[in-house]
Structures are given as structure tokens and as C-alpha cells.
Amino acid sequence: MQAVLSYLAKNQARFLEDLCAYVRFPSVSAQPQHSGDLHACAEWLVRHCKSIGLEARLCPTGGHPVVIAKTPPAPAAAGKRPHFLVYGHYDVQPPEPFDLWTSPPFEPRVEGRSLFGRGTTDNKGQNLAHLIAVEAYLKTNTPLPCDITFVIEGEEEVGSKSLGEFLLANKAELACDAVVISDTGMPSKKHPALTYALRGIAAFEVILHGPARDLHSGMFGGTVDNPAMALCQLLGQLRDKKGRVAIPGFYDDVKPLATYERKQFARLPYKESEYKKLMGVRELFGEQGYTAIEQRSARPTLEINGLTSGYQGEGSKTIVPSWARAKITTRLVPGQNPAKIIKLVCQHLKKICPPSVRIEVKSGHGAEPYLVSPTSPHAQAALRALKSAFGCEPVIIREGGSIPIVNSFKKVLKADALMLGLALPDDNAHSPNEKFDLDCFEKGQLMSAQLWQELVK
Amino acid sequence: MQAVLSYLAKNQARFLEDLCAYVRFPSVSAQPQHSGDLHACAEWLVRHCKSIGLEARLCPTGGHPVVIAKTPPAPAAAGKRPHFLVYGHYDVQPPEPFDLWTSPPFEPRVEGRSLFGRGTTDNKGQNLAHLIAVEAYLKTNTPLPCDITFVIEGEEEVGSKSLGEFLLANKAELACDAVVISDTGMPSKKHPALTYALRGIAAFEVILHGPARDLHSGMFGGTVDNPAMALCQLLGQLRDKKGRVAIPGFYDDVKPLATYERKQFARLPYKESEYKKLMGVRELFGEQGYTAIEQRSARPTLEINGLTSGYQGEGSKTIVPSWARAKITTRLVPGQNPAKIIKLVCQHLKKICPPSVRIEVKSGHGAEPYLVSPTSPHAQAALRALKSAFGCEPVIIREGGSIPIVNSFKKVLKADALMLGLALPDDNAHSPNEKFDLDCFEKGQLMSAQLWQELVK
Numbered sequence: 065m066q067a068v069l070s071y072l073a074k075n076q077a078r079f080l081e082d083l084c085a086y087v088r089f090p091s092v093s094a095q096p097q098h099s100g101d102l103h104a105c106a107e108w109l110v111r112h113c114k115s116i117g118l119e120a121r122l123c124p125t126g127g128h129p130v131v132i133a134k135t136p137p138a139p140a141a142a143g144k145r146p147h148f149l150v151y152g153h154y155d156v157q158p159p160e161p162f163d164l165w166t167s168p169p170f171e172p173r174v175e176g177r178s179l180f181g182r183g184t185t186d187n188k189g190q191n192l193a194h195l196i197a198v199e200a201y202l203k204t205n206t207p208l209p210c211d212i213t214f215v216i217e218g219e220e221e222v223g224s225k226s227l228g229e230f231l232l233a234n235k236a237e238l239a240c241d242a243v244v245i246s247d248t249g250m251p252s253k254k255h256p257a258l259t260y261a262l263r264g265i266a267a268f269e270v271i272l273h274g275p276a277r278d279l280h281s282g283m284f285g286g287t288v289d290n291p292a293m294a295l296c297q298l299l300g301q302l303r304d305k306k307g308r309v310a311i312p313g314f315y316d317d318v319k320p321l322a323t324y325e326r327k328q329f330a331r332l333p334y335k336e337s338e339y340k341k342l343m344g345v346r347e348l349f350g351e352q353g354y355t356a357i358e359q360r361s362a363r364p365t366l367e368i369n370g371l372t373s374g375y376q377g378e379g380s381k382t383i384v385p386s387w388a389r390a391k392i393t394t395r396l397v398p399g400q401n402p403a404k405i406i407k408l409v410c411q412h413l414k415k416i417c418p419p420s421v422r423i424e425v426k427s428g429h430g431a432e433p434y435l436v437s438p439t440s441p442h443a444q445a446a447l448r449a450l451k452s453a454f455g456c457e458p459v460i461i462r463e464g465g466s467i468p469i470v471n472s473f474k475k476v477l478k479a480d481a482l483m484l485g486l487a488l489p490d491d492n493a494h495s496p497n498e499k500f501d502l503d504c505f506e507k508g509q510l511m512s513a514q515l516w517q518e519l520v521k
Numbered sequence: 522m523q524a525v526l527s528y529l530a531k532n533q534a535r536f537l538e539d540l541c542a543y544v545r546f547p548s549v550s551a552q553p554q555h556s557g558d559l560h561a562c563a564e565w566l567v568r569h570c571k572s573i574g575l576e577a578r579l580c581p582t583g584g585h586p587v588v589i590a591k592t593p594p595a596p597a598a599a600g601k602r603p604h605f606l607v608y609g610h611y612d613v614q615p616p617e618p619f620d621l622w623t624s625p626p627f628e629p630r631v632e633g634r635s636l637f638g639r640g641t642t643d644n645k646g647q648n649l650a651h652l653i654a655v656e657a658y659l660k661t662n663t664p665l666p667c668d669i670t671f672v673i674e675g676e677e678e679v680g681s682k683s684l685g686e687f688l689l690a691n692k693a694e695l696a697c698d699a700v701v702i703s704d705t706g707m708p709s710k711k712h713p714a715l716t717y718a719l720r721g722i723a724a725f726e727v728i729l730h731g732p733a734r735d736l737h738s739g740m741f742g743g744t745v746d747n748p749a750m751a752l753c754q755l756l757g758q759l760r761d762k763k764g765r766v767a768i769p770g771f772y773d774d775v776k777p778l779a780t781y782e783r784k785q786f787a788r789l790p791y792k793e794s795e796y797k798k799l800m801g802v803r804e805l806f807g808e809q810g811y812t813a814i815e816q817r818s819a820r821p822t823l824e825i826n827g828l829t830s831g832y833q834g835e836g837s838k839t840i841v842p843s844w845a846r847a848k849i850t851t852r853l854v855p856g857q858n859p860a861k862i863i864k865l866v867c868q869h870l871k872k873i874c875p876p877s878v879r880i881e882v883k884s885g886h887g888a889e890p891y892l893v894s895p896t897s898p899h900a901q902a903a904l905r906a907l908k909s910a911f912g913c914e915p916v917i918i919r920e921g922g923s924i925p926i927v928n929s930f931k932k933v934l935k936a937d938a939l940m941l942g943l944a945l946p947d948d949n950a951h952s953p954n955e956k957f958d959l960d961c962f963e964k965g966q967l968m969s970a971q972l973w974q975e976l977v978k
Contacts, residue, residue: 094834094835094836094837094838095834095835096835157838158832158834158838160832160834161735164734222836222837249740263739265739265839267837267839269837274802275800275801275802276800276801276802277801277952279800280922280950280951280952281822281824281826281850281852282720282722282852282920282921282922282923283706283817283920283921283922283950284800284817284921285817285822285824285852285921286807286808286816286817286820286822286852286921287796287800287805287806287807287813287816287817288800288802288805288806288807289802289804289806290824290825292825292826292827292828292847293756293757293759293760293824293825295753295828296752296753296754296755296756296757296825296828297753297757297760298753299750299753299757300750300753300754300756300757300758301757302750303750303754339744343732343733343736343741343744343745344732344733344734345731345732345733345745345746345877346876346879347746347876347877348744348745348877349744349745349746349875349877350743350744350745351743356744359743359744360740360741360742360743360744363743365738365742365743367738367742367747367750367839367840367841368747368749368750368753368830368831368842369738369749369831369832369837369838369839369840369841369842370749370830370831370832370833370838370840370842371749371752371753371828371829371830371831371833371845372828372829372833373825373827373828374825374826374827374828374848375826375827375848376827376828376829376848379885380724380726380826380848380850380885380886381826381827381848382722382724382824382826382850383824383826384824384826385825385826385827388828390749391831391832391833391837391838393738393837393839395738395739395742395743418806419803419804420802420804420805420806422803428836428837429837463739463740464739464740464741464742464743465737465739465740466739466839489740492734493737493740494735494736494737494738494740494838494839494840495734495735495736495737495840496734496735497734
């Protein structure tokens with residue numbers, strides 16, 4: 065192991081260059097104009113994986129390609145070894161709004177111990193840390209105690225549709241003991257974390273259609289419903305004053321938090337003043353009866369992600385807009401089912417929509433919530449690797465985000481996910497000025513290098 | 522008068538050519554790239570006015586020029602005569618979206634009795650009808666019974682700022698007995714109309730500020746208010762189920778409709794099925810207790826003109842948006858004051874806004890509602906001219922739109938406006954495929970020719 069560790073220590077400058085090269089691809093999966101960039105990014109990954117000694121290939125799919133990279137076959141003498149997958153994604157969130165970025169999102173910039181750029185923390189930096197750990201083994205000819213297959217996809221930010229199909233088609237090749245994923249967070253550099261639960265998601269769009277075209281509000285206003293007002297009145301009914309989602313049946317299947325979980329959460333680092341500062345708000349607002357940590361990780365929500373209607377330019381335009389649209393996502397917790405929730409929400413919206421507008425509801429992607437035991441042998445091994453790399457006691461946490469594909473790993477490969485996130489709370493994932501902490505990058509590489517040893521103990 | 526009438530009858534083909542020449546100028550005041558076209562159009566007008574015998578000049582302003590054209594001084598023997606202004610505007614609305622036009626907006630095209638083109642009805646055709654009537658007097662040496670000054674501006678579609686200043690600076694020259702304006706509508710060719718009231722307007726923007734940046738809805742959602750949801754809940758409270766604006770005091774100053782007005786309106790041509798078709802809606806929605814004609818012309822409204830928040834592109838983006846904005850205008854009716862209404866709305870919004878978001882309200886432009894007696898001697902004269910030109914009984918109407926400059930005429934010149942609109946409901950003012958009806962053009966000329974005789978009776 066000494067060779068591995070010193071290889072890691074010696075090559076940090078080059079690892080950073082590799083990460084910058086990776087971040088420069090504007091691999092925005094939600095925006096069709098970037099499909100060429102996604103392909104180029106996947107090809108770069110394949111070349112990079114080959115250069116560090118992996119057997120890599122680009123796998124075309126119905127959407128963006130999947131990159132598969134495997135450690136070379138073990139010498140026959142080694143016999144059958146455990147096989148682990150490392151999952152990551154090379155696609156990123158849209159960078160908009162551009163004007164809020166201090167430096168261009170796809171021109172990585174180092175400031176202190178932070179690397180700024182879209183995708184630095186979510187997920188290119190975290191993903192690359194694992195590749196680097198394996199590179200250190202391969203380049204120093206240190207024998208790995210297991211087989212490792214990297215599965216790096218290009219559709220995580222838009223629902224992982226192609227990877228789901230890919231898993232089904234490549235079940236045998238991908239059969240494994242567990243899936244290692246660094247695509248979650250840690251409360252602080254002193255609290256490296258194993259994530260044992262994720263929220264699920266259900267996405268949809270609501271469009272209210274009014275007049276056939278934008279109407280002159282002077283000539284027609286007063287005789288026809290305004291779709292923007294109708295939308296406000298419709299959506300305003302979806303949340304009550306206690307911060308609860310006001311859709312009948314929404315909470316029916318929610319598995320209540322166990323007492324030991326609430327106790328664990330109460331021990332996590334949290335300062336309301338710092339948390340408010342992190343988000344830039346004067347007041348918190350959430351479901352009554354739960355702490356902020358519980359609200360953000362273990363309770364379901366309904367969020368309006370975007371509103372669009374009528375005139376949005378300078379000054380004013382006196383119209384009754386022809387239509388109004390909202391993009392909405394619900395975050396779901398263990399017990400809830402996205403398909404059921406989408407049905408529930410659609411039915412409710414249609415029921416309460418007034419006849420003066422025509423409602424159209426488009427359901428988008430869904431992902432089931434995820435829950436795994438934090439006390440399994442694999443989980444214990446992961447906690448030891450975290451402790452050794454970060455030099456302090458790790459914590460177990462639930463995370464509020466979703467990684468839809470973990471459910472497919474469970475269903476198709478029967479493999480649990482070991483989620484060892486390297487993102488800090490202020491990394492601005494999905495926001496302007498996304499960054500990745502270079503200490504987390506380095507310690508993540510160490511953690512990954514240790515992990516393979518711990519997992520086979 | 523026979524000479525005037527036969528001059529009009531003989532020269533329709535040439536009048537149409539003049540109108541086409543006028544329409545060919547893309548005099549779009551809202552778009553800076555057209556300022557040269559506005560200037561060229563004003564210069565064309567000056568030349569045209571001179572060619573028909575008026576004393577015309579181009580008056581530079583801080584914005585687009587004003588054209589002033591006066592009938593030649595009366596012979597000294599005539600003594601002091603009444604003086605009327607004819608107001609019009611040579612600027613037009615933006616033609617966008619171009620793809621919805623059947624033929625190019627600035628290449629006038631005749632089809633049946635319609636002339637298609639941007640500005641044909643609003644306001645070049647209506648405006649030119651008055652110039653033609655005076656031309657007929659001057660070219661046939663028929664003595665006019667009054668002095669007439671044409672005031673034709675280039676900023677009506679963007680708020681008439683320069684004309685307001687021009688009126689103040691040229692008060693003495695423009696002192697008059699009344700201002701004749703053809704820039705409104707008539708219910709049908711069988712219902713020539715005198716408009717005796719206009720709605721006013723008050724514009725503002727509401728912005729709710731939440732977190733300092735867009736937040737990952739998985740990592741933070743549940744602990745912080747969503748400004749888009751807060752905006753929906755806020756704005757949703759501004760209109761009740763009966764279609765009334767739910768702001769305390771909003772209706773306090775509304776002058777109720779007189780019984781004779783409601784009787785008049787009930788006689789106006791109106792078919793619900795046709796009106797719905799015109800707007801492209803399945804159902805009407807408006808303030809209970811009023812007919813559609815009353816709702817659209819004589820009752821105040823509050824309309825959301827635009828909504829903006831968060832992600833608006835393809836697919837979904839799982840964020841809690843940092844802010845949400847609505848553009849709002851209220852249409853006001855006689856009795857209401859825009860400044861007072863803006864204050865009322867702002868205060869109410871601030872009062873009901875929850876502390877979990879920060880509210881910012883920006884007040885925009887305002888215009889007072891307008892009301893003039895439909896039974897004054899001038900109004901009676903106008904009704905007689907309408908009846909004689911159109912050959913049927915005229916109606917008196919209120920119009921739902923605003924012509925802010927009428928308030929300036931009243932304040933600065935102490936002159937009432939006689940609004941004799943020639944636009945039909947399907948003329949598509951402000952919309953693609955704007956047209957002007959050539960019967961209205963011809964009868965408008967007749968009406969204008971008669972009007973000067975009737976006004977001095």
C-alpha cells in the first residue's frame with residue numbers, strides 16, 4: 065500500500081489537470097444542443113481510463129453513451145475474487161443562469177483549495193477520485209484484492225433512462241458484490257459520511273391553457289380567465305401553512321423515522337445561523353415538527369422549480385397570457401412510490417383546476433427513494449476506510465437528493481449501494497459557482513484506495 | 522358640401538395609395554433600430570400635409586418627432602373661429618411574431634374590403650381619414666367652418682412621453698375647443714360609436730427573494746421557503762372566486778355604472794359564441810354581476826402579464842429557485858387613481874407576504890381612467906356626424922384600453938376628447954395580420970367631413 069499512497073501524494077498536480085480537462089466538457093444532458101459534448105466527454109473518459117491501465121470501452125445507448133472500464137483480469141492463481149462496481153456520471157446540470165457565475169462554468173478555476181466549475185463536485189471530481197485510486201494501484205503494480213468495474217453514465221441528471229436498460233442488457237457482466245458511489249455529501253470535512261438513505265423524486269409539468277393567443281388586456285381583460293392567475297391559485301393550494309404538502313394521500317406511505325435515526329441526526333453538526341448563511345436566507349421554513357436535518361433528508365417535499373408565463377422582458381406588456389407553466393418536482397422518502405405519487409398529484413390537480421382554463425399535466429422522470437442497512441459488513445468496511453482517510457470518526461446520514469439508479473442496481477443486480485459522498489454543503493451542486501474541495505478530492509482518493517482493502521477483509 | 526363629398530367619392534383609389542405609402546414605413550417606436558424609419562415616416566407626413574394644402578412642420582422632441590399640420594388662416598372677415606385638434610400617431614406596435622403574418626407586415630395588401638398591414642387600423646388608416654376630409658375641403662376651396670390643427674406623434678405605443686412635454690411647451694398654439702381622436706373601436710359597421718370612457722392602468726412588478734442562489738432541491742428542499750410557491754400563494758389571494766380583485770379598498774373609488782349606461786351596453790351587438798371564438802376560449806370568466814361588455818370596458822381588473830422563476834428550459838432542473846417575479850397591471854375605471862391603487866396594492870402585498878421571503882415591489886407606469894359626458898353639445902355633434910356618414914344609429918361605448926394622452930389634453934389644454942374610433946373588433950390591432958376595413962376608411966372620411974359642420978352648429 066505504501067507505493068499506492070506515495071503515488072497519490074506525488075501526482076496531485078497532474079490529477080488536478082485531469083479533473084480540469086474533464087470539467088471543460090459542457091456535458092449538459094438536459095440540453096439537446098450539448099449532445100456532441102456529451103459524446104466527446106465520454107470518448108475522453110475512455111481514452112483516460114485506457115491510459116491509466118483499465119480496459120475501457122464506450123457503449124452506445126438510445127441516449128448518451130455509457131463508459132465501462134474494468135481492472136485487468138486477475139492472475140489465474142488469484143482465483144475468483146469479489147467484484148465491485150464504481151458508479152459515476154459524466155453529465156452535468158445546466159449552468160444557467162450564466163451571469164451569476166464568477167468565472168465561466170466550463171473553464172475550471174482554482175481558488176485556495178477549491179476548484180470552481182460546473183460538474184466539479186457533481187460528479188466529475190468525486191468520480192475521478194476513484195479512478196485515481198485504481199490508477200495508483202495499476203501504475204505501481206500493487207495487486208488489487210478485487211475486480212473493479214467503473215460504470216460511468218451520461219444521463220444521471222435527466223433520469224438515467226439508458227443506464228437502466230444497459231444494466232438489464234449487461235446483467236451478467238455487471239454482476240457484483242456491491243456498488244460504490246461517491247455522488248452524495250458529507251456534513252463537513254470533519255464528518256466523513258456513509259449515506260444509507262436517499263429521497264426519491266417525481267417530476268412533472270403543469271400547463272394551463274387559456275386564450276388561443278396573448279390577448280390585449282385592455283380590450284379583453286375582465287372577461288376571460290388569466291392562466292397565470294389560475295396557475296397561482298392552483299399551485300398555491302398544494303402547500304399548507306404548516307409546510308405540509310396539501311394533496312390528499314401524499315403522506316400515506318411514508319415510513320416514519322426510527323428513534324435511533326432521529327438521535328443520530330441530532331448529533332450531526334448543525335448551526336441554524338450557519339445553515340441560513342449557507343442558503344442566504346433570513347428565515348427557515350419547513351414542515352412543522354421536524355428538525356432542519358430531518359426536513360431536508362427524511363421528509364417529502366413538493367417544489368416549484370420554474371414558472372413561465374406571458375411577457376418576461378423589460379418594462380411591461382399589457383396582455384392576458386395565452387398559457388402558464390410550472391415545472392414541479394416532489395422529493396419522496398422511503399415507503400413512497402413515484403408512480404403512485406405522480407398519479408395522485410395529477411388527479412388532484414385536475415380535480416381542483418377550474419373549468420375556465422384547460423389543464424395539461426406532463427409527468428416526467430421518477431426515482432424511488434432508497435434505504436439500506438448502515439450496519440452491514442460492507443457498510444462497516446466503508447466506515448473504516450472513511451475513518452482512515454479523513455482521520456476522524458465518520459457519521460451515518462440520510463441524504464435529501466436522489467440517485468435514481470441505485471434502485472436499478474438493487475433490482476437488476478441485487479447489489480446494495482455504498483454511498484461515500486465527498487461533496488461539502490457549500491459546494492453549490494446544481495447552482496452557479498459549483499466547486500469541489502481539493503482536500504475532499506485528495507482524501508477521497510485515499511478513502512477509495514483503502515476501501516478495496518477493507519471490503520475484502 | 523357637395524363638392525367635398527364628390528371629391529371624396531372620386532379619389533378613393535388615390536387615398537388607398539396614400540395609405541399604402543404611409544403603412545410601408547416600419548415605424549416601430551418600441552424598437553431602437555427603427556428610429557430612422559420613424560423619422561422618415563414623419564417627414565413623409567409633413568410633405569403629404571403640405572401637398573394637400575396644410576401648413577405643416579416637423580417638430581423635433583427628445584424622442585421621435587411630432588408632426589404639426591394646420592389649416593390655412595381664415596380670411597380676416599371670418600373673425601375668431603372655433604379651433605379643434607385632430608390627434609393621431611404614426612408609430613406602430615412591433616410586428617413580431619413575423620411567422621404568424623399571412624403577408625409581410627409592411628407590404629400593405631388588399632383582400633376584399635380589407636387592407637392588411639401593421640398600422641393600417643392602429644393608427645395610420647384612422648388618422649389619414651381625417652387628413653383626407655380636410656384635403657377635400659381645401660382642394661375644392663370649400664370654406665371650413667373652423668380652424669383645425671393635426672397633432673400626429675410617434676410615441677403612442679411607448680407612452681407618449683415626448684408629446685406630453687410638447688403639449689406643455691406649446692400650450693398657447695394648441696389651445697382648442699376639443700380634441701378629435703380616431704384611435705378606438707366600433708362594435709360593427711352597423712354600430713358606429715362614440716367612446717366616452719377609457720380604462721386607466723397601473724403597472725407594477727412583484728419580486729419575491731428567497732435563497733441567495735438557486736438551491737439543490739434535494740440537498741436543501743424542505744428547510745427553506747420556495748419563492749415560486751410563495752409567489753403563487755401571494756398572488757392567488759389577489760382574486761376571489763367571484764372574479765373580484767381581493768385587495769381591500771380596491772373598488773372604493775369606482776364610480777358605479779349608471780342605469781342608462783347599462784341599458785345602452787345591453788343594446789350593443791354581442792354573441793357569446795362569437796366572442797369566445799374571437800379569444801379562442803371554451804369558457805368566459807369574469808366578475809360576477811356584470812355582462813362581458815361591462816367587464817371588459819367598465820370594470821377594473823388585475824392581470825398577471827408575466828411570470829418568471831427558476832428553470833424554464835427543456836426537461837427539469839431540481840432547484841429551489843432563488844427568486845420569482847410577476848409582472849402585473851391593473852386596469853382602472855373612472856373614479857380610480859393609479860397612484861392610489863399602486864400604493865394600495867403594494868401595501869397589501871407587503872402585508873400578506875410571509876416573513877420567509879423578502880418582497881420587492883416596483884411600480885411602473887400609470888394612466889388615469891377617462892370619462893367625458895356623452896351628452897355634451899360636442900358629443901351630440903359627433904353622434905350626428907357618425908349617423909350621417911354610416912347611415913345608421915350610432916352607439917355610445919366605453920373602451921377597455923387606455924389612451925394616456927387624453928388625460929394630458931384635459932390637464933394641459935383643458936380640452937375634452939371626442940373619440941370616434943373606426944377599428945372593428947377583428948382588426949387585430951397589436952396582433953399579427955392587422956387590417957383596416959376600407960368601408961370604415963371611406964365612411965370615416967365622410968364622418969370627418971361632416972363633423973366640422975356639426976361641431977360649429
